Amino acid sequence: MRLTALSEGAEALGLKPGQGVAEARAMCPGLEVLEEDAAADRHFLEAVADWCDRYTPLVALDGTDGLFLDITGCAHLFGGEEALLKDILARLRRMGMDACGAVASSPGLASAVCRFGSGGIVTDADIAGVLAPLPVASLRLEEETVAALSKLGLKRVGDIMTAARAPLARRFGAFLLLRLDQALCLDEEPISPRRPVASLSAERRLAEPVVAEEDILALAGQIAVSLKPSMEARGVGGRAFELVLFRVDGAVFRICAGASRPLRDPQRIARLFSQRLQAVHDDLDTGYGFEILRLNVLHHEAFEGTQASFGGDRQSEASLAAFIDSVSARLGADCLQAFRFQESHVPERASATVFAADGLAAKLKASGPETPRSERPLRLFTVPERVEVLLAEIPEGPPQSFRWRRQQHRVSRSEGPERIAMEWWIDGLETPTRDYFRIEDEAGRRFWIYRQGLYDETPSPLWFVHGVFA
């Protein structure tokens, strides 16, 4: 068993990572050894990455103990690169983490300076000067390459920076030169952020944290007001919104809300989130309050700006869309459904349901159902229920009486049979044909009953009730 990570006190005692536990305990009898929990460490790193979202949305993980932040264009918001670096490190230190950081023009250089150097800001002018004294391992190479280089006596980056490139490539592969170029900022290396970057985003930083839900909603409304001009300039409306709440102690909460049609109106956006907050009320732990609120537009679409007519029929369409939005936000997108018809003679497949939020735009273009030859029931069972039939005319007659749910029904009239063969390309060739009857019993209840299978195929076919008529 070996040590993988040490605290400052342990390092001060002279222990090194990779040392055996027994040897370490011999050196320091009072050593406290905890088992490594890689999953928890990664979870913690991701939480810190979430926290770093307040500086820039482009955050990537670097190994198991580092983060890349792409602060192109963000630094001026925090008063310059140096102020940003100092701010991050100070906050992390206050949260109890020992961190070091570096700002450079490429991730490779920043990683090298941070892990093997002293950190700080590296300007473009003195890249070579900063990189030269660092060991070769700072170039993020594989261990064999590092070992081979050191065997040859190339221990510092400065040694290979000025060497001829072709022999190095021949000996150690192109990867070495790639890493060298990335560290020298000659090659672009983009980082892959953890979360997709929102196309539009606006935030509010608060001097005093907010706790109450109404305040959060009011602030969300204000942020939406500030988002409106940029959406108008692009001619888009948002379909999916995300409200990111940064808590004072570092936890980050994300609340997503979707709209069925592109939205721009700040009040409707705020109303979406009020419904959503009521739904996720219990999961949101406000703690000591939120200090930063950010509204992201994750997905936007072209906004059809229509002129309101005097007739007011636009009003009803808009209020239907608003109703669907608030129900989807409060109860989930699967609560409201609309009909969608398919070309199939099998009754359970002829009509399907689609979520209303998705189908709103396509609904008006959908075609109605084909008129079937005989009447269809008003309510259909999802799974047909078995009935017991003792007497029925052979080969095509209706039952004389049937027993369903422990009640005997005597048939007084019937219409049928309507023969529906199943779709052999979906159900297979062996699926039995159905003969449907529209049956009225003595009390006047009307059922849709079918016999599964023909008498030549099965000696005693089963009977099912598939639906009820009005």
Next chain:
Amino acid sequence: MAEKAVARETLFVLRETIARLEGRPVPALAAAAGEPGAQGFSEGDMPPLPIGIAAVDEALEGGLRRDALTEVRSQGLRDAGAATGFALALAACLREGEEAAPLLWIGDTVAGLEAGLPYGVGLKGFGVDPKGFLLAAPRKLDEALWLAETALAGAAFAAVVLEVRGNPARFGLTESRRLALRAKAAGRPLLLLRQAGEEEASSACHRLCAEPAPAPARPLPDGSLLGGSIGNPAFRITLEKSRNPAPLSFVLEWNAHDRRFFPVLGQPDRRFPAAAGVHPAHSGARLSASADRPDRAEDMGAVLAFGARRRPA
């Protein structure tokens, strides 16, 4: 003389108070307003939608209210089809000619399992265009009530049908009054479909009990009826809550093409047993059903006030 005047004054004040409690306009002002006011509806109210049958409209005092709660009840889940059909027929009437005006159906999970879900193709055949038909599937009664309230408040739907099963304790007089007020404020009707429910006091302006009734036969082009066929659906409607002290009962037939109700004449005047499988113990007089005649055997011991009329064979 003075006592008479005082008595008249007191009477007037009492009438005024009662009219205000019932939500009707004060009689004196109504008389001044003219004919529509005197009937009990102020200008702000929406005129009721007549069903089309004089007797029914008279019993409903003009017809279906377009901005109030109407309750349709079924006595058991066996009769769920009839109650659903009647409620959807009323909703189709309330859609009033705009074919694709949106309708909201708030279904109940238990009723959906026991009686099935609304079927799009069947709705079209029944006269309800499935294009503007939205189905909601709330998991709990609270969610269903919230859906109904939001749908009414938004005034986005021509009619909202709320299906509940039985008489849940959480849906009592207060909740129904709240929904009725919301309907009135928005000017939209709410149809409460109570499956397998008992009669319960609610803020519905009308309560109708829907039972299945044998359908009339299909008419042939030359005017006669096709024997043994099942034509338009028919319902036996009992008006349980109205100004009339005794419950009134009608048998109505729904014509899906015209989207209207027609009265059904010639129905036998007896009630079919509603309890499960009730047959007389002594079945001596029961004859077997004939091959192609719709007649049924008479059960013994039925006491009728008016003589039984058989259906024409």
